[in-house]
Amino acid sequence: MIVAKRKPLEQIEGFLEGAERVLVVGCGTCVAVCMAGGEKEVEILAEQLRMRAKLAGRRQQIDEVTVTRQCDREYFAPLAACVDQYDLLLSTACGAGVQFLAERFDHKPVLPALNTLFIGVAEGPGVWSQRCTACADCILDQTGGICPMTMCAKNLLNGPCGGTNHGKCEVDGTKDCAWTLIYRRLEKLGRLDLLKKIQLPKDYSVATKPARFTHEAFQKAENQEP
Amino acid sequence: MNDTQASHAAHGAGHELETGKAYEPKVVAYCCTYCAYTAADLAGSMRLSYSPQVRIIKTLCTGKIDALLLLKAFEEGADAVFVAGCNIGDCHFLEGNLRAIQVVAHAKHLLAEIGLEPERLEFFHIPASAGPLFAQRANQMVERAMALGPNPLRFSAHEKYGKKLQREPDSHPALPPARFGRLVTEAEREKGATPVRTPEGTIPGA
Numbered sequence: 317m318i319v320a321k322r323k324p325l326e327q328i329e330g331f332l333e334g335a336e337r338v339l340v341v342g343c344g345t346c347v348a349v350c351m352a353g354g355e356k357e358v359e360i361l362a363e364q365l366r367m368r369a370k371l372a373g374r375r376q377q378i379d380e381v382t383v384t385r386q387c388d389r390e391y392f393a394p395l396a397a398c399v400d401q402y403d404l405l406l407s408t409a410c411g412a413g414v415q416f417l418a419e420r421f422d423h424k425p426v427l428p429a430l431n432t433l434f435i436g437v438a439e440g441p442g443v444w445s446q447r448c449t450a451c452a453d454c455i456l457d458q459t460g461g462i463c464p465m466t467m468c469a470k471n472l473l474n475g476p477c478g479g480t481n482h483g484k485c486e487v488d489g490t491k492d493c494a495w496t497l498i499y500r501r502l503e504k505l506g507r508l509d510l511l512k513k514i515q516l517p518k519d520y521s522v523a524t525k526p527a528r529f530t531h532e533a534f535q536k537a538e539n540q541e542p
Numbered sequence: 543m544n545d546t547q548a549s550h551a552a553h554g555a556g557h558e559l560e561t562g563k564a565y566e567p568k569v570v571a572y573c574c575t576y577c578a579y580t581a582a583d584l585a586g587s588m589r590l591s592y593s594p595q596v597r598i599i600k601t602l603c604t605g606k607i608d609a610l611l612l613l614k615a616f617e618e619g620a621d622a623v624f625v626a627g628c629n630i631g632d633c634h635f636l637e638g639n640l641r642a643i644q645v646v647a648h649a650k651h652l653l654a655e656i657g658l659e660p661e662r663l664e665f666f667h668i669p670a671s672a673g674p675l676f677a678q679r680a681n682q683m684v685e686r687a688m689a690l691g692p693n694p695l696r697f698s699a700h701e702k703y704g705k706k707l708q709r710e711p712d713s714h715p716a717l718p719p720a721r722f723g724r725l726v727t728e729a730e731r732e733k734g735a736t737p738v739r740t741p742e743g744t745i746p747g748a
Contacts (some may be wrong), residue, residue, distance in 0.1 A: 325655040356610065360652065363613045367656045370617075370698040 317437075318346040318410040319444040320353060320430040322361065328406065329368055329425040335404040338365070341395070341417060342382030343409035347439070350444055353408025353430050356384040361408065361429060386413030386532050392420045399424060418478065452523040460501030465518075467494035473515035567621040567687035568696075569596045571680065572611075574604045576634045577670045578626030582680075584673030592677035593684040604628075604665075605638025609649040614656060619699030622687035626679065628666045639667070659690055 322328075324329035332338055340362045348354025362380040369376040379402070383391040386409035399405065404425050407414040410432040418426035434446035449466045455473070456463060465471050476495035479486025483496040502508050573579040579600045587593060601607060604627035615623045625646055627639035643665050650660035664686075666679045 356608070360610050360613065363617065364656050365611060367613065367617050367658070367695060371657055373693055378673060 317349055317435070317436050318412075318432060319350045319436045319446075320410050320432045322352055322408070323428070324355070325364060325368070328361070328429050329365065330405065331406065332365065332376070337377045337383060337402045338379070338404050338406055339399065339402040340365070340378065340380045340406045340408065341386070342359050342380065343386040343413050344382050345385045345387075346383075347410055347413075347430060349438070353410075353441065355365055358382050358408055359404075386417050389416070389420065392417065395421070435503070450523070451518070451520075452527065453512075453519060455515065458504060458513060458515070460500045460507065460510070462494060462498045462501055464494045464498065467492070467497065473516070473518060475511065547590070565692050567595050567684055567686075567692070568619060569622045569624070569680070569683050569687055570615045570620045571596050571598045571683075572601050572604065572607050572623070572625045572635075573598050573668075574627045575600050575602055577628035577632065578604075578666070578668040578676060581626075581668045581672050581676040584671070585677045586673075588673045589676040590673060592680040595684050595687075603633070603635050603638035604642035605633070605635060606646060607642055609645055609652055612646070612649040612663060613652060616653065616662065616693060617695055617699065619693060619696040620662075621693045621696065622664075622713045624664045624666055624679065624681045624683050626666045626676070627721070629667045629669050632669065641672040658693065658695075661686060662690060662693065692697070700737035 340358050342348070342355055342358030343353050343519050344355060348357075351357060358380045362378050365378045367375075369378065381395065381398075383395065385391050399421050402424065404427065405417060405421060406427050406429050407417050408429045409417065410430065411428065412432075414426060414428045415462060433444075435448040435450060436444045436446045446466055448463060451465045457463075464473055468476075469485055469491075470477055472495065476493055477486070480493040480496055481489070483493055485493050487493045498506075499511070503511055571582075573582060573639075579598065582598055604625050607625055612623055625642055627642050628634070630639065637682050646663060646665040653663060654660045654691045664683065668676050668679060707716075
């Protein structure tokens with residue numbers, strides 16, 4: 317899932333300067349799970365902004381709505397009816413959602429309320445960690461299910477550097493050395509032979525941005541479009 | 543007037559509400575039904591007097607309370623809010639009070655962001671047997687609200703509801719006229735003289 321965190325309130329408040337009617341648009345998928353921009357968080361943010369406006373003696377109407385996802389066009393349809401009533405949309409989606417909302421309602425300013433952090437997992441309640449860098453060429457089959465592209469500070473693909481220090485990383489002593497983890501995992505699986513295979517230099521051309529992907533089942537239809 | 547009340551009056555003199563009334567803090571207490579609410583009940587049974595400015599809201603477990611509920615209380619004009627739950631390890635639902643401690647800490651952070659004093663909000667452990675402790679905590683929060691002065695949002699909340707409370711806490715909708723033992727004649731029914739109150743409103747002649 318995409319993990320994000322809310323921007324500081326001062327920054328968000330700065331975005332809203334001069335806007336009388338603001339719609340806070342939440343996203344009910346990834347950012348709802350990471351407690352940054354779902355229905356509950358939108359309610360809290362809107363409440364905070366309303367209280368700030370009242371404290372500053374500003375007349376500002378702050379409404380809230382949460383859609384299922386901001387990365388799918390169909391969920392914007394119900395918004396179309398009410399967007400024109402507002403001066404500004406504040407999106408609590410990840411960067412992708414904000415851009416898609418801005419593209420759909422390109423006559424209104426759409427501003428981000430979150431900083432998008434990474435693709436990760438929930439380690440425990442309220443704690444998330446990165447697990448994937450979307451390198452477009454997965455090698456987890458050879459590394460015991462631990463990603464050196466993400467977990468290793470130097471993105472090394474053929475074993476640890478000389479800086480591994482009792483299982484910790486030399487770049488950040490609080491983090492585990494990815495290759496120590498990989499060695500232990502492969503040892504447990506009885507697949508240490510995988511380490512003997514030399515990984516060729518990573519092909520970064522497959523991960524050039526901005527990436528675009530069309531599912532095979534839809535390629536033909538797309539080509540036939542006039 | 544005892545010492546506490548006298549000190550309240552002295553403190554409150556500086557804070558005049560728009561209506562011209564002296565500042566009387568409103569303190570909302572979210573109490574867990576198993577511990578703190580029972581303690582408040584016990585305080586009453588023990589004839590302990592504590593500040594009448596405390597409004598108790600009974601919740602099944604403090605674990606149900608979330609940051610939004612606490613923010614709403616402040617938006618609607620509460621001067622101080624406290625959440626009172628069980629002692630650690632005593633929660634009827636095992637860890638509701640532990641969750642409430644985290645939620646209150648988060649809500650304090652949210653309040654500070656808004657620009658309200660986080661001290662207006664507090665979490666207390668009050669076991670069911672501690673009637674005097676409840677009275678003490680209640681007075682403590684009222685004193686704190688006195689020292690901090692009125693919540694600046696109180697005025698906008700006051701304006702919003704036409705300078706009245708949103709709903710008078712002791713007002714109830716008028717009861718329907720008693721029908722038991724009363725002769726209702728055909729003529730009366732036809733005229734619609736015995737209105738029956740329904741949840742939707744009054745239906746004359748029903």
